[in-house]
Structures are given as structure tokens and as C-alpha cells.
Amino acid sequence: MTTRRFLISRGTCCVSAGADRVADALETELRKVGLGGIQVKRVGCPGFSQLDPVVIVEPEGLLYAEVRPEDAPELAKSLTPGGQPVERLFYRRNGEAVPRFADIPYYRRQDRVLMKNCGTVNPESVEDYVEVGGYAALRKVLTGLTQVEVVEEVKRSGLRGLGGAGFATGRKWESCLRAKGEHKFVICNGDEGDPGAFVDRSLLEGDPHSVLEGMAIAGYAVGASTGYIYVRAEYPLAVRRLRMAIEQARDFGFLGENILGTGFTFNLQIFQGAGAFVCGESTALTQSIEGYRGMPRPLPRPRTTEAGLNASPTVLNNVKTFAAIRWIINEGAAWFAARGTARSKGTALFSLTGKVANCGLIEVPMGATLREVVCEIGGGVPGGKPIKAIQTGGPSGGCLPANLLDTPVDFDSLAAVGSMMGSGGMVVMDEETCMVDIARYFMDFCKKESCGQCPLCRLGTVQMLSTLTAITEGRGKAGDIDLLLELSEAVARGSICGLGQSAPNPVLSTIRHFRDEYEAHINERACPARVCKALISYYISPERCVGCGLCSKECPVDAIRGERRQIHVIDQDRCTRCGLCVNACPERFAAVERQPGQVPANA
Amino acid sequence: MSEEQLARLREILAAHEGKRGSLIPILQDVQSALGYLPEAAMPHIARHTGVSAGQVYGVAGFFAQFHLKPRGRKVVSVCKGTACHVQGATRVMERLEEHLGIKEGETTPDGEYTLESVACVGCCALAPCVVVNNDDVHGRLDPHAAVAVLAKDK
The missing domain is CATH 1.10.10 (Arc Repressor Mutant, subunit A)
Structure with missing residues (x-):
């Protein structure tokens, strides 16, 4: 039976929401009520970021949400003899309290395999990891399996690279195992550069040892004795946890020389990325470790598995892919492959964000539908508003409309409708998100991140951005949509790496599924989502205005006229569309409206 | 030097x-x-x-991480990840530019603040968010609250 204790999550989100202060306060308060012996255990992020910081009470499994340090005395008292649970901190769904962690629909509908330890294990303690079966897979491999057997097991599991491309992991390892080379390398790609994705970060912060274990197994399987973990410099907490984990694993003999007395040597180093999205591409990543600009190697190039880092055979996998390995070894390939679809095995991990009620990390079997993820687990758009689009795959992916909600989440199904799995970002958009603006946003990102060596990527993204910007600023012309389609093809075909090849995807998918929105911008000079400043106007409804004057006081450019207790009017020529008047108008009047397009001259 | x-x-x-x-x-x-x-x-x-x-x-x-000019003592990075973008990061940036009297990418003349954007800090549940000195994340901001973050930091 689990002992009585508090669990408190300490991921980046949780810490910025105040988790450390809550943990300290809990310890102080427990001592005050004479329960200093009860542990406040720091764990990784359990993933329901919306509720951060979260405190869980074991063994009952009670979950307290959005806990503040001020709540600590009450929580400490609840554990004293005769103490009662603190009901006001329970998670509520549709007004009803759900006291137990396991009953919360957000968790109940998930299938947490890779994230199982996130939220229960202390990521800063190797003992804790070992207690839940950590490094057993490494031991099993080193003491009982040949290299070929490991590769075969991974092949049988059907695991495909979870960084987005979906290449069969076992085949990659096999190719590296067969490649000849004095030195071989294993690299973990933690350069999670997609805006809106934080699955890799949470795994590295919440369960770093599972990634190290997967890498060491890969090292054994392909015959590599050196590994690198490439982490974004924007993830300082992940870097600290990894450093600590590597050191502890070394002390316990799970890394370093003569691992577990088997003679196998595997040394791991952290390499901090210096901020370049293109380094998610394998040859750009290895170039930057070698001390060069992170530019993909020209075509034709050898496979990374044959000539990667320092021209040596190299296995490069994503964080999630390595985290899956221990499960495949411990539970067997068949166990892993029992989840998922015919061609996508195992689970899919997403960071679900944007206009969604339950933000956070989600793990479901491959093949679950977008509806299950976004509506059932995610709770849909707050306030029950309709979903307009779901974006996956970040700047390389696409926006899917609500009528495709029944699309299964797997590599092939998402690609078939013009999006992709990507590395884990899933952003929900509602009616107030403009699809042209989103396409422009991603193109701006790709333009900045283009390494510049392929002219069609370097110049094409600039051209596409300027066309998209013109459309959002009301300067769109007939023929712009066709121009964007033509440029999309040119950029995709004229680029040597994934960045350029997929940069047009957000544009293509929004034109494919939301063409009418582009047309409204161009032909009617109106932004239906009321986002693009040049294509909206603010208007005071004469029926609802009571002439209180609050809006005109707030207006920074003095564009609102009207005597007290008389209907107010916005001077459209002066108005800068900052929107402050909407906030200023008391909710009970709600007289200021944001409208798509221009207000007719006679209004 | x-x-x-x-x-x-x-x-x-x-x-x-x-x-x-x-x-x-x-x-x-x-x-x-x-x-x-x-x-x-x-x-x-x-x-x-x-x-x-x-x-x-x-x-x-x-690489975006490297800077060839001195930066402010406090580097304020507005996250421009997708989640932050759809939740109003642009307005947060505009308000901070106005408050500090500098544009994105610039440093105040007194060398106190540098205002930047960052592609994504991965705290999407806290969107929109602002990071001070690479480590101190402030989330669920609106333009007014973003200015308050700077005041609290003084």
C-alpha cells in the first residue's frame, strides 16, 4: 500500500504557476500540525496543465487543482486525524466536483504509456525511477539479448519515429547496425522547435531516465558508445533535470564504462541547441554539433544511419521514440503493437492548446479520432462555442476544419487530409481565429527560420509572406490565391529539407479547407473572424448605447463622439481599431461591436 | 574587451x-x-x-540564441508560439513596446530592458506568456498584466 503523502508537480508550467511555493508552504504547514513526517514529493508534470499547480494526496488519489500557498494550512489540516478533504479545491466538471484523480474524464479517457511516470515519479531521483522498474529493460537487453534481437523486437513493435516523420524505428536501427564504422553515435532530438508543442519538454522534465534508458538500449543495439541529447536552450529546466539524471545514472552504473558489469560502455552528453528550427532536420542537427551553421547537407546525401555525426553511422530519434523503447523491451513488441492502427502502432502524444477547455498533455492510442482528443478529453472550446479548426504539425502541418473531426489520429490519416502528426502540437481554433492570419503567422515563422541555402525556400517564403500580409492588410488582389498555390508548389519542390518542403502546408491546408475566408479578405475586404485589423471596424449599436461615455474616455485617439446620455458614434477615419472601447463598454450594455469589414457610410 | x-x-x-x-x-x-x-x-x-x-x-x-550586441539587464521575451498567438500575444507585445518605448529586438537606452520574442517556450497552457531572463515564466497574461510583470520585477 502506498504511504500517505502529497505529490506536487514540478514542470515548467507548474513552477511558473507557483508549484515550488506551494510545496514549501505544505512542508511548513505539515510540520506545524505535527505531521512533519509526511512527505511532499516533487514529481514531473501530470499533464493537465490547465489545473496547475496540482497537488495529489496518496493513497486516496485525491486531486486538488490550482492550489495556492495560502491553501496549505487547510490541506495540511485535512491529513490530521478527523480531517476532512478540502472540497473547494476539487476539480469541477460542469459544476460537479470530481475528487479523485483517476475519475477525471481528462485522464480516464487517455492511455498513458510513455507518460505513465510523469506525475508520479520524482524526476530528480534515479532511485525513484528504479523503484517503478526503471533500467530493467536495459538490464534485460545487456544480459540476455543480442544486438540483432533488440533490433528485431523494435521492428516487430511497429514503432515509428514520433518526431513527426514516422520512419520505422527498427529499420533505422537495423541500417545503423549494419553500417560499418569505427565509431557510431546515438542522438536524441529534443530540439522541439514547433511553436505550440511541449511534449518532449514535459517528458525530459518529468521522466528523463526513460529517455536515457532508451538511448542506452539504442547504443547497445547499433554498437554505439557515445550519445548526444540535443535540447533546446529555451528549456532550461529540462537541461538541469537531464544533467542531474545523467550524473545519477552514471553513479548507479547505468551509464558510463562497463554498464552493469557487462562490459558495455555508453557515455552521454547534452548539447544545447542554439536556437534554429531547421536543426530539427537531422543533417542540420549533426552539422551544428560539429560546430557549423545548422544547414541541411546538400542532396544527394548519405543516410544519417550510414554517415551522420562526424561522418559516422548515427541513429537519430526523437525524445518520445526513445521513451517508448523500454516499454517495448519490458512488455514485449506484441504488447506495444496491440495499440494503434494497422500502420501506426502504439500511442500518440499531443500538447493540446489554444481555444480548448482542458489544456495539457494527452496520450491516446494511435487511431483515436480528433473528436475524442479535442472534444472528449479536451472538453471542446470553452463556453461550448463551436470549433473552427484544429492545427497539428506546427509550421509543417495543416489546419483541419470541424467537419473532419472524425479523422483518426495517426501518421497516414492525418497526411491524407493535408495535415500531419508532427512532433505533438495540437492547437484548437474557434470562430475568432482567422485562417489567413494563421497561415501568415506560420509563413512568417518559416521565413525567419529558413537557413537560406535553397533559393526557393529563402525567397519563396518571403514572397508568400508578403502576399499573405497583403491579404490580411486589405491589399489582396484577384489571383493571389492562385499565386500562393503556385509558389507553394515551387517552394516545396525546390527545397532540400523538410522545412522548405513542408513550409507551404499551412497555406495549402487553409486554402483547401477555408478558401471562402481568403475570398472574403480579398473580394469583400472583410475578415470574417474579426482578427485582421485593416478588415474590421468597430461600431456602436444605437439600440444599445445609453450614452454613458465610458468608451470615449478610454479611446486613445479621441475617435468617439457623443454627448452624455446621447448615442455615441465612432469616427471610422480616426479609429485605429485598438479595441479598447469593447472592453470599456459595460457588459450589460455590450453596445460596441466588432464587425467584419467596414461600417457602411450611413451607419 | x-x-x-x-x-x-x-x-x-x-x-x-x-x-x-x-x-x-x-x-x-x-x-x-x-x-x-x-x-x-x-x-x-x-x-x-x-x-x-x-x-x-x-x-x-x-543562431537566434547568439547576440553580438550587449543586451539589457532584464531580457523580456514575449512568447509567440501558436497558442500564445491565438490568445493575443500580438497585443501583449504591442503594449510592452508602448510601455518600454522600444520596439521588439531593441534595448532601452538605460540598458535595463531588452524586448524580444521567442518562438515558443512550451508553456502553452499558460498562454499568452512572457519570460524574463530565460527562466522566469509569467503566464495567462493580458496586455495590462504583462506590464504589471515588469513593475513586479523592479
Whole structure:
């Protein structure tokens, strides 16, 4: 039976929401009520970021949400003899309290395999990891399996690279195992550069040892004795946890020389990325470790598995892919492959964000539908508003409309409708998100991140951005949509790496599924989502205005006229569309409206 | 570079193997020690790693993390990830620009603040968010609250 204790999550989100202060306060308060012996255990992020910081009470499994340090005395008292649970901190769904962690629909509908330890294990303690079966897979491999057997097991599991491309992991390892080379390398790609994705970060912060274990197994399987973990410099907490984990694993003999007395040597180093999205591409990543600009190697190039880092055979996998390995070894390939679809095995991990009620990390079997993820687990758009689009795959992916909600989440199904799995970002958009603006946003990102060596990527993204910007600023012309389609093809075909090849995807998918929105911008000079400043106007409804004057006081450019207790009017020529008047108008009047397009001259 | 800066630079170089593969870790250490990468440091780094100063400069210029000019004591980064974008990051940036009297990418004349954007800090549930000095994340902001973050920091 689990002992009585508090669990408190300490991921980046949780810490910025105040988790450390809550943990300290809990310890102080427990001592005050004479329960200093009860542990406040720091764990990784359990993933329901919306509720951060979260405190869980074991063994009952009670979950307290959005806990503040001020709540600590009450929580400490609840554990004293005769103490009662603190009901006001329970998670509520549709007004009803759900006291137990396991009953919360957000968790109940998930299938947490890779994230199982996130939220229960202390990521800063190797003992804790070992207690839940950590490094057993490494031991099993080193003491009982040949290299070929490991590769075969991974092949049988059907695991495909979870960084987005979906290449069969076992085949990659096999190719590296067969490649000849004095030195071989294993690299973990933690350069999670997609805006809106934080699955890799949470795994590295919440369960770093599972990634190290997967890498060491890969090292054994392909015959590599050196590994690198490439982490974004924007993830300082992940870097600290990894450093600590590597050191502890070394002390316990799970890394370093003569691992577990088997003679196998595997040394791991952290390499901090210096901020370049293109380094998610394998040859750009290895170039930057070698001390060069992170530019993909020209075509034709050898496979990374044959000539990667320092021209040596190299296995490069994503964080999630390595985290899956221990499960495949411990539970067997068949166990892993029992989840998922015919061609996508195992689970899919997403960071679900944007206009969604339950933000956070989600793990479901491959093949679950977008509806299950976004509506059932995610709770849909707050306030029950309709979903307009779901974006996956970040700047390389696409926006899917609500009528495709029944699309299964797997590599092939998402690609078939013009999006992709990507590395884990899933952003929900509602009616107030403009699809042209989103396409422009991603193109701006790709333009900045283009390494510049392929002219069609370097110049094409600039051209596409300027066309998209013109459309959002009301300067769109007939023929712009066709121009964007033509440029999309040119950029995709004229680029040597994934960045350029997929940069047009957000544009293509929004034109494919939301063409009418582009047309409204161009032909009617109106932004239906009321986002693009040049294509909206603010208007005071004469029926609802009571002439209180609050809006005109707030207006920074003095564009609102009207005597007290008389209907107010916005001077459209002066108005800068900052929107402050909407906030200023008391909710009970709600007289200021944001409208798509221009207000007719006679209004 | 001052004598003190030079001494720090020598210390950092001594801690790294003299090979091309050390280049990015050296640049990272120098930046974290000195706050930026002074042009005068390039030839020293070049000699130590065995590449030309131009190549060092080329690598430093390629990556977003490296800065060739001194930055403010407080670096305020507005997250422009997708989740932050759809939740109003643009308005947060506009308000901070107005408040600090500088544009994105600039530093206040007193050297106190640098205002930047960052592609995504991965705290999407806290969108929109702002990070101060790479480590201190403030989330669920609106334009007014973003200004309050700076006030709290003083």
C-alpha cells in the first residue's frame, strides 16, 4: 500500500504557476500540525496543465487543482486525524466536483504509456525511477539479448519515429547496425522547435531516465558508445533535470564504462541547441554539433544511419521514440503493437492548446479520432462555442476544419487530409481565429527560420509572406490565391529539407479547407473572424448605447463622439481599431461591436 | 574587451577542448558570462578552435540564441508560439513596446530592458506568456498584466 503523502508537480508550467511555493508552504504547514513526517514529493508534470499547480494526496488519489500557498494550512489540516478533504479545491466538471484523480474524464479517457511516470515519479531521483522498474529493460537487453534481437523486437513493435516523420524505428536501427564504422553515435532530438508543442519538454522534465534508458538500449543495439541529447536552450529546466539524471545514472552504473558489469560502455552528453528550427532536420542537427551553421547537407546525401555525426553511422530519434523503447523491451513488441492502427502502432502524444477547455498533455492510442482528443478529453472550446479548426504539425502541418473531426489520429490519416502528426502540437481554433492570419503567422515563422541555402525556400517564403500580409492588410488582389498555390508548389519542390518542403502546408491546408475566408479578405475586404485589423471596424449599436461615455474616455485617439446620455458614434477615419472601447463598454450594455469589414457610410 | 572580460574568456577557452566541435558550447558559455559575444572575442575563439574568425562570426550570426550586441539587464521575451498567438500575444507585445518605448529586438537606452520574442517556450497552457531572463515564466497574461510583470520585477 502506498504511504500517505502529497505529490506536487514540478514542470515548467507548474513552477511558473507557483508549484515550488506551494510545496514549501505544505512542508511548513505539515510540520506545524505535527505531521512533519509526511512527505511532499516533487514529481514531473501530470499533464493537465490547465489545473496547475496540482497537488495529489496518496493513497486516496485525491486531486486538488490550482492550489495556492495560502491553501496549505487547510490541506495540511485535512491529513490530521478527523480531517476532512478540502472540497473547494476539487476539480469541477460542469459544476460537479470530481475528487479523485483517476475519475477525471481528462485522464480516464487517455492511455498513458510513455507518460505513465510523469506525475508520479520524482524526476530528480534515479532511485525513484528504479523503484517503478526503471533500467530493467536495459538490464534485460545487456544480459540476455543480442544486438540483432533488440533490433528485431523494435521492428516487430511497429514503432515509428514520433518526431513527426514516422520512419520505422527498427529499420533505422537495423541500417545503423549494419553500417560499418569505427565509431557510431546515438542522438536524441529534443530540439522541439514547433511553436505550440511541449511534449518532449514535459517528458525530459518529468521522466528523463526513460529517455536515457532508451538511448542506452539504442547504443547497445547499433554498437554505439557515445550519445548526444540535443535540447533546446529555451528549456532550461529540462537541461538541469537531464544533467542531474545523467550524473545519477552514471553513479548507479547505468551509464558510463562497463554498464552493469557487462562490459558495455555508453557515455552521454547534452548539447544545447542554439536556437534554429531547421536543426530539427537531422543533417542540420549533426552539422551544428560539429560546430557549423545548422544547414541541411546538400542532396544527394548519405543516410544519417550510414554517415551522420562526424561522418559516422548515427541513429537519430526523437525524445518520445526513445521513451517508448523500454516499454517495448519490458512488455514485449506484441504488447506495444496491440495499440494503434494497422500502420501506426502504439500511442500518440499531443500538447493540446489554444481555444480548448482542458489544456495539457494527452496520450491516446494511435487511431483515436480528433473528436475524442479535442472534444472528449479536451472538453471542446470553452463556453461550448463551436470549433473552427484544429492545427497539428506546427509550421509543417495543416489546419483541419470541424467537419473532419472524425479523422483518426495517426501518421497516414492525418497526411491524407493535408495535415500531419508532427512532433505533438495540437492547437484548437474557434470562430475568432482567422485562417489567413494563421497561415501568415506560420509563413512568417518559416521565413525567419529558413537557413537560406535553397533559393526557393529563402525567397519563396518571403514572397508568400508578403502576399499573405497583403491579404490580411486589405491589399489582396484577384489571383493571389492562385499565386500562393503556385509558389507553394515551387517552394516545396525546390527545397532540400523538410522545412522548405513542408513550409507551404499551412497555406495549402487553409486554402483547401477555408478558401471562402481568403475570398472574403480579398473580394469583400472583410475578415470574417474579426482578427485582421485593416478588415474590421468597430461600431456602436444605437439600440444599445445609453450614452454613458465610458468608451470615449478610454479611446486613445479621441475617435468617439457623443454627448452624455446621447448615442455615441465612432469616427471610422480616426479609429485605429485598438479595441479598447469593447472592453470599456459595460457588459450589460455590450453596445460596441466588432464587425467584419467596414461600417457602411450611413451607419 | 576589458581585462576582466578577457580573463573570463581565457577561463572559458581553457575549459573546452580546442576543436571545431567545441565552437557552439564555447559561444554559449561566453555569452552567458559576458551577456553577449563581443567582436573582439572572435579571434580568440577562432585560434582556440582552429577555424577562421569569419567562420566563428558566421556560426554566431546563424543562431537566434547568439547576440553580438550587449543586451539589457532584464531580457523580456514575449512568447509567440501558436497558442500564445491565438490568445493575443500580438497585443501583449504591442503594449510592452508602448510601455518600454522600444520596439521588439531593441534595448532601452538605460540598458535595463531588452524586448524580444521567442518562438515558443512550451508553456502553452499558460498562454499568452512572457519570460524574463530565460527562466522566469509569467503566464495567462493580458496586455495590462504583462506590464504589471515588469513593475513586479523592479
